[in-house]
Amino acid sequence: MLEGFKINCFPLNRAIRISIALPKDYNNTSRYYPVIYFLDGQNLYKDEDSYRGVSLGLEKIITDLSYEGKEAIYVGVAAASNPERRDQEYAATTLADFIISAIHPYLSGRYRMNNYVYSFGCSKACYTAIVLNQNPIFKGMLLLSPILDIEAIKALSIPESNLCYIYSGKKEEKGLCLQNTEALKQLLPNAIISTDDNKEHSETAWKQKVSEALSYLVL
Numbered sequence: 001m002l003e004g005f006k007i008n009c010f011p012l013n014r015a016i017r018i019s020i021a022l023p024k025d026y027n028n029t030s031r032y033y034p035v036i037y038f039l040d041g042q043n044l045y046k047d048e049d050s051y052r053g054v055s056l057g058l059e060k061i062i063t064d065l066s067y068e069g070k071e072a073i074y075v076g077v078a079a080a081s082n083p084e085r086r087d088q089e090y091a092a093t094t095l096a097d098f099i100i101s102a103i104h105p106y107l108s109g110r111y112r113m114n115n116y117v118y119s120f121g122c123s124k125a126c127y128t129a130i131v132l133n134q135n136p137i138f139k140g141m142l143l144l145s146p147i148l149d150i151e152a153i154k155a156l157s158i159p160e161s162n163l164c165y166i167y168s169g170k171k172e173e174k175g176l177c178l179q180n181t182e183a184l185k186q187l188l189p190n191a192i193i194s195t196d197d198n199k200e201h202s203e204t205a206w207k208q209k210v211s212e213a214l215s216y217l218v219l
Contacts, residue, residue, distance in 0.1 A: 002019060002020070002021050002022075002045070002059075003019070003020040003022070004017065004018060004019045004020065005017075005018055006018065007102070007103065007106070009095075009098050009102075011094050011097070011098055012080075012089060012094055012095065012098065014080060016077060016078060016098075016103070017041065017042065017076075017078035018041070018075065018076065018077060018078070018103065018107075019041050019044065019045070019074075019075070019076035019078075020073065020074070020075055020076075020107070020111065021058070021059075021062060021073070021074040021076075022073055022111070023066065023071040023072070023073070024066060026112075030112070031112065032112045032113060032114040033071060033072050033073045033112060033113060033114060034072040034073070034113075034114055034116035034117070034118065034217065034218060034219050035072060035073040035074075035075060035107075035108075035111075035113045035114075035116070035117050035118070036072055036073070036074050036075065036117075036118045036119070036120055036142075036214070036217070037075045037077060037099060037104075037117070037118070037119050037120065037132065038058075038074060038075065038076045038077065038120045039077055039079065039090070039095075039119070039120065039121045039122075039125035039128055039129060040077075040078070040079050040086075040121070040122060040125050041075070041076025041077045041078040041079070042076070042078040042079060042081075043055055043056055043122075043203055044056050044058040044074075044076045045057075045058055045059050045076075052202060052203060054202060054203040054204050054207075055203060055207075056203055056206060056207045056210055057207050057210075058074065058210065061207075061210050061211045061214065062074060064211065065211065065214060065215070065219065070214070070215070070219035071219060072214075072217075072219050073111055073112075073113060075103075075107065077095075077099065077103070079125070086124075087124055089128075090121075090124040090125050090127055090128050091124070091127065091149075093128075093131050095128055096128045096131040096132045099132060100132065100135050100137065104117070104137060115139070116139055116217070116218050116219075117137050117138050117139055118138065118139060118140045118141060118142065118163070118217055119132040119133060119138055119140075119141045119142070120141070120142045120144075120213070121141070121142075121143055121144070121146075122143075122144040122145060122203075122206055123144070123145055123146070123147050123201065124147050124148065126143040126144070126145075126146035126147070126148050127146075127148040127149070127152065127153070129141045129142070129143055130143070130148075130153060130156060130158065131156065133158050133159070133162050134156055134157055134158060136159070138162065139161075139162055139163060139218075140162050140163030140164060140165075140217060140218075141162065141163070141164055141165075142164075142165045142213040142214070142216070142217070143164070143165070143166045143167070143184070144166075144167045144168075144206045144209060144210075144213070145167065145168050145169065145172050145173075145177040145201055145205075145206065146166065146168065146177060146180045146181060146184060147173065147176060147177065147180065148180060150180060150183045150184075150187075153183075153184065153187060154187065158187075158188060160188075160189070160190055161190075163216065163217060163218070164188050164190065164191035164192065165191070165192045165194070165212075165213045165216045165217075166181050166184055166185070166188075166191050166192070166193050166194070167181075167193075167194040167195070167206075167209045167212075167213065168180070168181040168195055169195070169196055169197065169198025169199055169200070169201075169205060170195055170196065170197055170198070170199075171197060171198065171199030172198060172199055172200070172201045172205075173201050177201070178195060181193060181195070192216060194209065194212065194213075
């Protein structure tokens with residue numbers, strides 16, 4: 001069951017498109033569910049919505065996990081449509097601050113969300129996914145092919161108890177993603193690391209890892 005709406009973000013001077021995927025039996029139960037915030041929410045479901053023409057195929061992944069008894073509320077937070085502006089937003093903390101101060105309070109008042117809240121980011125969105133985990137609301141993060149400023153990460157304070165899954169292809173971006181993954185492992189020693197020989201930095205490769213990453217969470 002997929003819902004969507006837009007919310008005005010004055011700090012970013014744009015409207016943010018939010019998508020909500022609810023468990024299939026959501027309306028037939030009083031259960032409270034874990035929630036996962038997906039950055040680059042425009043890339044989740046349909047290829048035509050993705051700015052690169054390939055989605056993560058999240059709908060099938062959600063269905064498969066549901067058959068295993070693993071259910072959650074999946075929140076997509078769409079990035080700026082201009083790629084340069086997207087990169088600028090993911091290099092700052094404004095979006096993370098807005099998710100914590102405005103988006104999550106609004107959604108948690110509207111949907112039955114429990115205390116297991118996670119973030120999911122690919123590439124440059126990994127920085128925002130990590131920044132969110134400075135707040136005690138968040139209990140973990142899934143990072144695919146991180147491209148970020150390690151020095152900026154060193155300035156953050158992330159609880160060691162937070163779950164963390166990191167994937168990178170050894171040949172992605174001429175080895176940069178693997179280098180960042182190894183550096184993050186030093187900062188987040190409890191992180192689960194997954195690597196392979198992939199060299200393609202795109203949703204085509206990442207969609208093969210989403211199910212593995214989500215299975216790591218408490219769902």
